[in-house]
Amino acid sequence: MEMPASTLDSVKHAAFDETKAYVQQEEKGQAFFDDGREIELLHFVYGHPSIEEIRGSPENVLKAIDEYGRTKKYLMNVGADKGKIVADLVAEVKPQVMVELGGYIGYSALLFGNAVRKAGGKRYFSLERNPEFGAVIASLADLAGLSDVVKVVIGSSADSIKRLHSQGSLDHIDLMFLDHYKPAYTSDLKLCEHLNLVTPGTVLAADNVIKPGNPPYLEYVRSSVEKKRKDASTDKSNGADVKTEFGRNADMYKAREGEEKINTELKGNPNLVYESKLVNSYEPTGEPDGVEITKCTGLAE
Numbered sequence: 001m002e003m004p005a006s007t008l009d010s011v012k013h014a015a016f017d018e019t020k021a022y023v024q025q026e027e028k029g030q031a032f033f034d035d036g037r038e039i040e041l042l043h044f045v046y047g048h049p050s051i052e053e054i055r056g057s058p059e060n061v062l063k064a065i066d067e068y069g070r071t072k073k074y075l076m077n078v079g080a081d082k083g084k085i086v087a088d089l090v091a092e093v094k095p096q097v098m099v100e101l102g103g104y105i106g107y108s109a110l111l112f113g114n115a116v117r118k119a120g121g122k123r124y125f126s127l128e129r130n131p132e133f134g135a136v137i138a139s140l141a142d143l144a145g146l147s148d149v150v151k152v153v154i155g156s157s158a159d160s161i162k163r164l165h166s167q168g169s170l171d172h173i174d175l176m177f178l179d180h181y182k183p184a185y186t187s188d189l190k191l192c193e194h195l196n197l198v199t200p201g202t203v204l205a206a207d208n209v210i211k212p213g214n215p216p217y218l219e220y221v222r223s224s225v226e227k228k229r230k231d232a233s234t235d236k237s238n239g240a241d242v243k244t245e246f247g248r249n250a251d252m253y254k255a256r257e258g259e260e261k262i263n264t265e266l267k268g269n270p271n272l273v274y275e276s277k278l279v280n281s282y283e284p285t286g287e288p289d290g291v292e293i294t295k296c297t298g299l300a301e
């Protein structure tokens with residue numbers, strides 16, 4: 001079944017506007033997150049001359065975060081361009097429940113949580129492993145007036161998904177934004193399939209599929225049911241091959257926060273049918289990147 005053109009082609013590849021570029025990521029070997037800049041950002045936002053206009057306005061909090069990224073230090077946010085692709089998708093899918101894997105300082109949580117609320121949805125779960133980053137997300141969500149929608153969940157994504165499911169707080173995912181540890185995209189998707197959280201109608205948006213790239217994830221969501229069944233029966237690794245090169249983010253998480261545990265045993269549900277497509281865009285620094293948008297369109301017999 002073809003995915004409706006409107007879902008996949010709603011955003012065209014526009015040119016990058018250099019005037020809004022974030023400062024570049026630090027040189028190789030230098031920290032580009034978790035070096036105090038996340039708390040510095042909080043001081044920047046709360047000490048902003050326009051703080052009274054920022055209070056209660058997700059758009060103005062996002063503007064202040066972008067200003068920090070442009071004028072102070074690089075932040076690994078989804079940014080305005082790729083963010084618009086996903087925010088438009090939220091407006092179209094109208095999820096009641098949206099989940100993000102990897103919240104960092106809350107840029108995507110504010111942008112998409114606001115879009116979920118505007119579309120009539122009720123909950124945006126932001127799953128973030130680092131408790132300090134989680135505290136920043138919660139603080140900025142509160143400042144933006146989004147605490148009723150955005151729920152920050154601290155811990156590794158796989159543990160949080162299992163706990164939310166078992167305690168009855170999460171029984172279906174309408175839209176999921178994947179933006180955390182790159183090797184965990186496939187294993188976490190399979191976990192969600194296994195728990196029946198992903199079913200026909202679920203839409204996935206995966207960030208950074210060009211920079212740094214995520215070949216195992218792309219292969220999985222673009223595979224036919226036949227291929228997935230074959231791979232599941234032949235014990236093929238679920239694609240979360242920890243030896244795969246995923247770029248500096250994965251290396252930096254490992255160096256600063258320890259090795260991530262990836263469950264390579266999960267088979268997921270190979271019978272789910274996906275329609276998937278890359279939408280090209282840019283990192284907030286102007287580097288080309290893309291978002292893979294995948295819709296679960298059916299369940300094969």
Ligand SMILES: C[S@@+](CC[C@H](N)C(=O)[O-])C[C@H]1O[C@@H](n2cnc3c(N)ncnc32)[C@H](O)[C@@H]1O
Nearest residue numbers: 077078102104107108128129156157179180181
């Ligand atoms: C690229 S940043 C997320 C950016 C955010 N989505 C945005 O656009 O504003 C990735 C985040 O994922 C978090 N992370 C990495 N591995 C994780 C895991 N297994 N579970 C939850 N969060 C994780 C990191 O701590 C980091 O804050």
